[in-house]
Amino acid sequence: MSVGENSLPPEPADALAAVVALRRLADQLEAAAVEQAMRAGWSWPQVSEALGVTRQAVHKKHAKRLIAAGVKLRRRGDERV
Template sequence: MARITATGEQPEGVLERLAGTASARRELEREESALVRRARMEGFAWQAIADALGVTRQAVHKKHGKR
């Protein structure tokens, strides 16, 4: 017998959605890393990459600079 939450949703559905979200986040991280590497190889400055990502130059360099 399936458990039902107070809102009437089956908990397993929520857990499956959480797992899907985690998987999507990992895929986006991989894609971001690949695109940052490509941008650097094409000669874009850290500041231009940071602007495209909506973060500071320091943040993007810290995250992607040593890869």
């Protein structure tokens, strides 16, 4: 997919609404992807590095939800070598 000059929707309302919808989709994708990674045994530092955000940010955004969903989270010190 490319969003070059040519493919920007001609109507500003459509272009702006697309931004809103993409953010929503990205949030959903992030939630699913983080859950998948944590279920597969990834650690917070690994997930945060992959997402390019701080560990605090990713933890704050997802920890409670994952704990509530019964995902077993690796703690610091559990790192496998």
